[in-house]
Amino acid sequence: MRKVTDAERRDRIGLRHALATPASGVETAVRAVTCLHATEASSVYLSAYARSRADRESISDALFSKRTVVRQLAMRRTVFAFPVDLLAAARGSASARVVRQLTARLAKDAELAGIDDGPAWVAERCAEALQAIREEPGTAAQLRARVPALNTRIAAEGRPAVLAPVGSRVLSVLASNGSVVRGDNAGRWQVSRPVWTAIEQWLDEDPGVLDEREGYRELVRRWLWSFGPGTEDDLVWWLGATKTAVRRALDDAGATPALLEDGAPAWLHPDDVEEVRLDQDWAALLPTLDPTTMGWHRRDFYLGDHGPHLFDGAGNAGPTAWWNGRIVGTWTQQPDGTVDVVPIEPLSLAAAAALEEEAANLTAWFDGEVVATGYVPPLVRGRVSRGGGASGR
Incomplete structure (x- = not known):
């Protein structure tokens, strides 16, 4: 080795x-x-x-x-700028994991605010926001003005004593599942004021979504070329994924084992x-x-x-x-x-x-x-x- x-x-x-x-x-x-x-x-x-x-x-x-180059909410709930041909892999793997996390937390907070069926309520808000964006892209403030339900105030994530409009969290769900993207920027180049746009409008067509296994394989393959050699822990951290998902992706990518200078497997x-x-x-x-x-x-x-x-x-x-x-x-x-x-x-x-x-x-x-x-x-x-x-x- x-x-x-x-x-x-x-x-x-x-x-x-x-x-x-x-x-x-x-x-x-x-x-x-x-x-x-x-x-x-x-x-x-x-x-x-x-x-x-x-x-x-x-x-x-x-x-x-x-x-x-397209900005997408993905690994570790972080916004990244991806080559357009890598979007399908990210959406099906790292982003999909974030979608599940954000949706579950938003649904739970909705129910704590007295809403009977949190998941159904989240689905309705996302559908309303997506329809509004497809009709006319807009900033978060513009969308809140056009979709009153996005102004519903529930507990802010991680701060149960603070009530905040739900609009930004709904947009985060849509951004992580890839149905909308941060399109044009309404601010200067160094300030982010995204104009939320439907993916198929921004790119003329939807780039698709790979299944989770194939998505992780492609992300790991690209990461290894850029950052290899790397350890399993490096990839678990970078992807925000489980060890099981990383080990399977390394195997699927045909990764070659090596040793680092300190003897750690990589x-x-x-x-x-x-x-x-x-x-x-x-x-x-x-x-x-x-x-x-x-x-x-x-x-x-x-x-x-x-x-x-x-x-x-x-x-x-x-x-x-x-x-x-x-x-x-x-x-x-x-x-x-x-x-x-x-x-x-x-x-x-x-x-x-x-x-x-x-x-x-x-x-x-x-x-x-x-x-x-x-x-x-x-x-x-x-x-x-x-x-x-x-x-x-």
């Missing part, structure tokens, strides 16, 4: 994730990491830029004009078992919740002991600075949009120079705009506002 060293795994990040050599376009950049995190609207743009050097117009074109894509080497230096500045930062459950080989400086208590990572496959710091913006690299550890002259060049390029790409993030790394918390600007150098 082949052992894959930590050094090789870091080389694989540079090659597979299009960070050492840029991808040929936005769609290729997305495929390089299977899909992009889209919890924050700006992260899609910044992750795509980091891998392709695409300008904002090209990224918006992929999202809203060509519609080759898996490689069946067509990617040869040693990978990268004979060049590379630097990258990645955004909040970037797929490379968040791709594994076991992160020591690229994160070291820097986790407490970059991750919050819920396991969410802020912006990161990379050198040759390792996280070596974070980055912030000044009020004028200038990007500053904030190291966690001493940097070599080559690393410092390369990261400063990346910062200059990203500053030019921002063109004076400052991006807010809800995930400020502990390393710079207190000197960086939630609005993205640093309060002091």
Whole structure:
């Protein structure tokens, strides 16, 4: 059984994730990491830029004009931006699991609010909202104005003492089952104000839904190419799935067993078992919740002991600075949009120079705009506002 060293795994990040050599376009950049995190609207743009050097117009074109990249609620109840041909797999597997969870919780809260048949009530609200969206796409506020039942107030999820309109939760159910998508954005590029649109209207036709087993097989196959070698625990975490589902998917995908440097059992894509080497230096500045930062459950080989400086208590990572496959710091913006690299550890002259060049390029790409993030790394918390600007150098 082949052992894959930590050094090789870091080389694989540079090659597979299009960070050492840029991808040929936005769609290729997305495929390089299977899909992009889209919890924050700006992260899609910044992750795509980091891998392709695409300008904002090209990224918006992929999202809203060509519609080759589509946002979908999927693994771990997180919004991702998927290549359009991967939607059927996600909808049938990871998204389907989320649908069941969201529907059950919403039905339970409805019954606690005095509604007799929670599941039937949820089905009715979803049908009403979907019909309204098919008649005319709209933002959440617009849909609530057109569908009064979406204003029904029940206990907010996880906060039984707080009553909130049910509309957002109904839209989450529809988004996870894939019948509606986040279509056009009514906000600026770095702010998410989705215009909810029926999937068949957004893509001209419904991309379909694979059955659960086939869906997980395809997601695991793509993940192994992007992130392999990885462990069973890595995949259970990334997919938000059960060990049973992951083990079956690994078998269905024909995954090849391997060993990590510490002897832990792992898996490689069946067509990617040869040693990978990268004979060049590379630097990258990645955004909040970037797929490379968040791709594994076991992160020591690229994160070291820097986790407490970059991750919050819920396991969410802020912006990161990379050198040759390792996280070596974070980055912030000044009020004028200038990007500053904030190291966690001493940097070599080559690393410092390369990261400063990346910062200059990203500053030019921002063109004076400052991006807010809800995930400020502990390393710079207190000197960086939630609005993205640093309060002091």
